[in-house]
Amino acid sequence: MTGCQGVNGGGWAHYVGQEKVRPITGYSTVAAALDWARPPRQMIQTAYWYLHTDQWRYDQTTLDGFASPLGTGRFDGKTPADVLAQSARMGWMPSYPTFNRNPLDLADDAAAAGKAPGEHVIDGLRDGSLRFAAEDPDAPENFPRVLTIWRANLLGSSAKGNEYFLKHLLGTDNAVRAEEAPPEARPKDLVWREEAPTGKLDLLLALDFRMTSTTIYSDITLPAATWYEKHDLNTTDMHPYVHSFNPAIAPPWETRTDFEAFGTIARQFSRLAARHLGVRKDLMALPLLHDTPDALANPRGVVRDWKAGECDPVPGKTMPKFVVHERDYGAVAQKWAALGPLVEELGLTTKGVTTMPDKEVEYLKHKNGVIRDGVAAGRPALARDVHWCEAILALSGTTNGRLATQGFHRSEERTGMRMADLAAEHEGKLVTFADTQAAPTPVITSPEWSGSEHGGRRYSPFTINVERLKPWHTLTGRQHFFLDHDWMTEAGENLPVFRPPLDMHTLFGEPQVGEQGELGITVRYLTPHNKWSIHSEYQDNLFMLSLSRGGQTIWMSVQDAAKVGVKDNDWIEAVNRNGVVVARAIVSARMPEGTVYMHHAQDRLIDVPLTETSGKRGGIHNSLTRLFLKPTHLIGGYAQLAFAFNYLGPTGNQRDEVTVIRRRNQEVQY
Numbered sequence: 001m002t003g004c005q006g007v008n009g010g011g012w013a014h015y016v017g018q019e020k021v022r023p024i025t026g027y028s029t030v031a032a033a034l035d036w037a038r039p040p041r042q043m044i045q046t047a048y049w050y051l052h053t054d055q056w057r058y059d060q061t062t063l064d065g066f067a068s069p070l071g072t073g074r075f076d077g078k079t080p081a082d083v084l085a086q087s088a089r090m091g092w093m094p095s096y097p098t099f100n101r102n103p104l105d106l107a108d109d110a111a112a113a114g115k116a117p118g119e120h121v122i123d124g125l126r127d128g129s130l131r132f133a134a135e136d137p138d139a140p141e142n143f144p145r146v147l148t149i150w151r152a153n154l155l156g157s158s159a160k161g162n163e164y165f166l167k168h169l170l171g172t173d174n175a176v177r178a179e180e181a182p183p184e185a186r187p188k189d190l191v192w193r194e195e196a197p198t199g200k201l202d203l204l205l206a207l208d209f210r211m212t213s214t215t216i217y218s219d220i221t222l223p224a225a226t227w228y229e230k231h232d233l234n235t236t237d238m239h240p241y242v243h244s245f246n247p248a249i250a251p252p253w254e255t256r257t258d259f260e261a262f263g264t265i266a267r268q269f270s271r272l273a274a275r276h277l278g279v280r281k282d283l284m285a286l287p288l289l290h291d292t293p294d295a296l297a298n299p300r301g302v303v304r305d306w307k308a309g310e311c312d313p314v315p316g317k318t319m320p321k322f323v324v325h326e327r328d329y330g331a332v333a334q335k336w337a338a339l340g341p342l343v344e345e346l347g348l349t350t351k352g353v354t355t356m357p358d359k360e361v362e363y364l365k366h367k368n369g370v371i372r373d374g375v376a377a378g379r380p381a382l383a384r385d386v387h388w389c390e391a392i393l394a395l396s397g398t399t400n401g402r403l404a405t406q407g408f409h410r411s412e413e414r415t416g417m418r419m420a421d422l423a424a425e426h427e428g429k430l431v432t433f434a435d436t437q438a439a440p441t442p443v444i445t446s447p448e449w450s451g452s453e454h455g456g457r458r459y460s461p462f463t464i465n466v467e468r469l470k471p472w473h474t475l476t477g478r479q480h481f482f483l484d485h486d487w488m489t490e491a492g493e494n495l496p497v498f499r500p501p502l503d504m505h506t507l508f509g510e511p512q513v514g515e516q517g518e519l520g521i522t523v524r525y526l527t528p529h530n531k532w533s534i535h536s537e538y539q540d541n542l543f544m545l546s547l548s549r550g551g552q553t554i555w556m557s558v559q560d561a562a563k564v565g566v567k568d569n570d571w572i573e574a575v576n577r578n579g580v581v582v583a584r585a586i587v588s589a590r591m592p593e594g595t596v597y598m599h600h601a602q603d604r605l606i607d608v609p610l611t612e613t614s615g616k617r618g619g620i621h622n623s624l625t626r627l628f629l630k631p632t633h634l635i636g637g638y639a640q641l642a643f644a645f646n647y648l649g650p651t652g653n654q655r656d657e658v659t660v661i662r663r664r665n666q667e668v669q670y
């Protein structure tokens with residue numbers, strides 16, 4: 001599980017269509033080990049946490065009310081968990097763990113039965129001996145046991161529905177107050193176990209250089225080197241440069257660079273795995289992918305569910321594709337430390353454009369050195385952090401003009417439009433790590449992205465589509481607003497529409513917004529990103545805490561504060577079915593009546609008292625939120641509505657939340 005874009009419990013598709021994450025081919029190649037095995041196993045985080053933190057059990061109603069009055073009853077009687085399971089079995093979205101059987105055993109069974117993997121899976125699904133894990137997420141064989149968190153603060157920042165994480169994933173103190181669904185509102189396609197498991201995880205491992213709300217809950221925290229103690233690369237969509245990180249000092253005491261930590265784990269894992277796992281075949285189910293022929297798997301957006309008998313189960317059309325990989329578990333560390341052969345055997349593909357880095361592999365052999373023996377004999381070394389940096393820079397068009405120009409030539413052949421000139425000015429340029437150490441290095445215009453930096457211009461997305469008439473990656477090739485998909489029709493969202501906030505009173509029995517009673521006043525509860533920090537970072541230092549209130553705050557309007565007798569800086573308590581939060585009130589004329597802000601990601605380990613409501617240590621901003629799954633976000637296999645890692649998938653939709661707020665006893669206890 002990686003940071004910002006990966007583990008945010010739903011943040012990662014906020015920017016779908018706005019190019020939040022510009023793909024860096026070099027980075028994704030080595031990060032997902034695409035040089036050794038393809039395709040990778042990737043999961044939609046929102047669905048993963050929704051199932052494994054059991055938030056699905058607390059949905060109180062079916063989706064009938066979500067549909068348009070003109071709908072045909074497609075969602076009637078179904079819960080969000082039902083449509084999630086449907087999306088998985090139709091191959092729209094990835095689903096992991098996929099089946100209720102070990103995928104290694106499943107591959108062996110298929111071979112023993114002399115059947116193709118897809119055939120074996122379909123037979124098993126038909127006779128009931130095999131099931132999708134998403135249909136029984138609380139079965140002990142279907143939930144996660146080991147979680148590694150790197151470059152994310154899951155339990156202090158990203159986890160929407162924090163208290164459900166604490167209860168079901170960790171099995172620790174929590175303030176979940178919600179009721180589980182009554183029998184009539186339970187999923188039809190999922191197994192309902194009378195008692196939901198608590199404490200699913202056996203091991204929580206975190207790597208961080210700060211004490212966070214995640215590290216305090218971890219079984220093991222590996223102390224990480226900071227940005228001034230290691231080599232690394234940094235580039236974002238916000239600035240047109242690549243920067244290097246360089247150690248000013250060696251990592252102090254027990255800290256290690258992330259590179260060292262993962263290298264050590266890989267070596268130990270391989271030593272043990274050679275004996276315990278050996279060489280096995282792994283059967284994977286893959287979703288229908290964006291920018292591939294899969295995007296035409298569901299012509300005209302007609303939904304056909306094989307389980308309902310509406311069509312045959314056909315891998316890659318009406319269900320996932322099934323692929324078998326051979327995995328040499330004892331060789332993981334060797335592969336980790338070398339650039340694998342698939343780079344030049346299959347090329348590198350981003351947004352449907354494949355480049356062939358054959359010369360780059362030769363270059364990297366000289367730059368990094370060559371591995372002498374083992375499974376990676378003859379391959380370029382990735383044995384040191386700087387080797388990885390060189391490989392990333394050499395394999396991406398953004399830092400290698402030859403590949404950028406080559407990729408644009410491919411796009412030209414396909415579209416008939418002129419594009420290669422955008423990169424040709426840098427065709428001979430290959431940025432090295434030393435270049436980035438000398439100064440932040442401007443990037444090269446590349447088909448991996450959609451903007452242009454040609455002639456020193458500043459990047460903005462979609463410049464190439466607008467100015468060079470490169471077709472948009474949509475069904476029509478144009479900017480595309482009309483979505484003629486069955487589920488869009490059912491939701492009444494064929495065209496963009498206004499949808500009012502979800503009614504938490506009807507859905508979950510929360511009081512109405514504006515209602516005032518003994519327990520306080522009910523307000524809308526928003527958790528926007530913090531003005532004074534980046535997520536949970538940079539606010540927990542003495543300067544920032546001294547300049548503000550020293551701990552967690554909630555911004556309230558003057559009117560709401562007056563109604564419940566709250567003065568600026570008073571201690572308040574906010575309570576809803578998801579949890580409880582104690583914070584200081586910031587009473588401000590900048591807040592509109594009826595809405596409060598608790599800025600995103602204020603860690604729970606600084607100035608968080610015991611709550612009056614639960615008697616336990618008060619929660620954080622995400623203690624009052626939870627995930628909501630919107631069915632239309634689960635559509636796949638249809639043109640631009642097709643899964644792509646970090647591009648298209650369901651979001652967390654926590655913004656319609658409400659909470660009751662009151663002034664509490666000002667004598668707080670810790």
Ligand SMILES: Nc1nc2c(c(=O)[nH]1)N[C@H]1C(S)=C(S)[C@@H](COP(=O)(O)OP(=O)(O)OC[C@H]3O[C@@H](n4cnc5c(=O)[nH]c(N)nc54)[C@H](O)[C@@H]3O)O[C@H]1N2
Pocket residue numbers: 003004005007008009010011012014150151152153154157158159160207208209210212224225226227258527528529534535536537600601621622625654
């Ligand atoms: N309610 C609510 N929830 C939200 C959001 C919201 O608006 N409201 N926003 C969502 C969004 S868009 C996002 S992006 C997520 C953010 O959620 P996260 O990505 O989980 O949050 P961060 O606080 O950025 O966590 C990054 C962690 O990585 C550590 N770190 C930084 N650099 C390094 C390094 O080099 N090595 C190691 N080992 N560690 C490092 C930092 O110390 C920090 O603890 O939250 C999501 N959750």
Ligand SMILES: Nc1nc2c(c(=O)[nH]1)N[C@H]1C(S)=C(S)[C@@H](COP(=O)(O)OP(=O)(O)OC[C@H]3O[C@@H](n4cnc5c(=O)[nH]c(N)nc54)[C@H](O)[C@@H]3O)O[C@H]1N2
Pocket residue numbers: 004011014526527528529530531532533534535655
């Ligand atoms: N300082 C700082 N900058 C950051 C970050 C940070 O943590 N700190 N994080 C970075 C990251 S990873 C991300 S994803 C972005 C996030 O940046 P934004 O997408 O701007 O996200 P938010 O600040 O969560 O929300 C923006 C506004 O949406 C409003 N809002 C809430 N619900 C609704 C609604 O239903 N309709 C409308 N129209 N508005 C609504 C909120 O009141 C809020 O003012 O910021 C990036 N930049």
Ligand SMILES: [Mo]
Pocket residue numbers: 004011
């Ligand atoms: Mo984000």
